[in-house]
Amino acid sequence: KQLLNVKDLYVDVEDKEILHGVDLSIGEGETHVLMGPNGTGKSTFGYALMGNPRYTVKSGEIWFKGKNITAEPVNERAKDGIFLSFQNPLEIPGVTLSSFIRNALEQKTGKRIKLWDFKKDLEKTMAILQMDPSYAERDLNVGFSGGEKKKAEILQLLMLKPSLAILDETDSGLDVDAVRTVSAGIEEYQKTCKGSLIVITHSTKILEALNVDYTHVMVEGRIIKTGDASLVEEINENGFGSYETQEQ
Numbered sequence: 001k002q003l004l005n006v007k008d009l010y011v012d013v014e015d016k017e018i019l020h021g022v023d024l025s026i027g028e029g030e031t032h033v034l035m036g037p038n039g040t041g042k043s044t045f046g047y048a049l050m051g052n053p054r055y056t057v058k059s060g061e062i063w064f065k066g067k068n069i070t071a072e073p074v075n076e077r078a079k080d081g082i083f084l085s086f087q088n089p090l091e092i093p094g095v096t097l098s099s100f101i102r103n104a105l106e107q108k109t110g111k112r113i114k115l116w117d118f119k120k121d122l123e124k125t126m127a128i129l130q131m132d133p134s135y136a137e138r139d140l141n142v143g144f145s146g147g148e149k150k151k152a153e154i155l156q157l158l159m160l161k162p163s164l165a166i167l168d169e170t171d172s173g174l175d176v177d178a179v180r181t182v183s184a185g186i187e188e189y190q191k192t193c194k195g196s197l198i199v200i201t202h203s204t205k206i207l208e209a210l211n212v213d214y215t216h217v218m219v220e221g222r223i224i225k226t227g228d229a230s231l232v233e234e235i236n237e238n239g240f241g242s243y244e245t246q247e248q
């Protein structure tokens with residue numbers, strides 16, 4: 001069953017056209033990898049799917065769960081079940097990790113969540129990610145290391161259980177152990193939440209434990225090639241050079 005359908009999407013950032021007609025369909029429970037050189041528009045695509053107002057859709061459509069969401073604001077899309085993990089997670093002084101996630105959950109479900117149940121669930125999920133429980137009461141991302149910030153993003157993913165998660169270079173700058181832990185968290189999301197994924201990455205390490213259905217190569221604001229999981233290996237061996245010349 002189709003979950004996301006992006007049709008001929010053109011996106012401007014600061015009045016400059018960055019995406020020039022992107023098409024992408026994602027089925028329920030599928031994992032898609034998005035690769036491409038730096039500055040090619042991968043993060044722009046993620047922000048546009050999430051509805052960040054700085055990324056203007058000039059034409060094309062985004063359909064999610066059979067609904068045209070192209071004009072929907074961020075909070076509506078979050079309620080619908082779209083989640084974006086940031087390349088550089090924000091620090092939020094005065095808001096603890098625990099209260100941030102609980103609030104996001106209440107926003108999403110429109111229901112109050114009992115503190116006791118929530119804390120138990122949070123602690124169990126933090127254990128999967130090998131996070132010290134004391135982090136729950138620390139201000140969100142304030143003084144967190146790069147690895148801890150990324151784990152906090154995956155913690156949100158596992159607690160919020162979105163239907164579509166876009167992970168933007170969640171593995172960048174992490175040491176081998178942290179990549180393994182983050183990858184285990186994503187695997188847990190695949191298994192228990194049965195959600196769909198768009199994984200934006202430059203490396204294969206994070207993908208080892210994951211079941212990849214499709215790989216897409218984005219060059220200069222267009223998806224120029226789609227393949228299966230083996231395309232990731234091919235790109236790691238040959239780079240993007242051949243695709244850039246193919247384009248002309």
Ligand code: ADP
Pocket residue numbers: 013014018036037038039040041042043044045054
């Ligand atoms: P990628 O994630 O593939 O590295 P990005 O989507 O971050 O690429 O960037 C694509 C292009 O859009 C780049 O030229 C970048 O400078 C520009 N861009 C992205 N976000 C902004 C922004 N907020 N303001 C100005 N330019 C931006």
Ligand code: MG
Pocket residue numbers: 038039
């Ligand atoms: Mg980049």
Ligand code: MG
Pocket residue numbers: 042043044087168
């Ligand atoms: Mg990026």
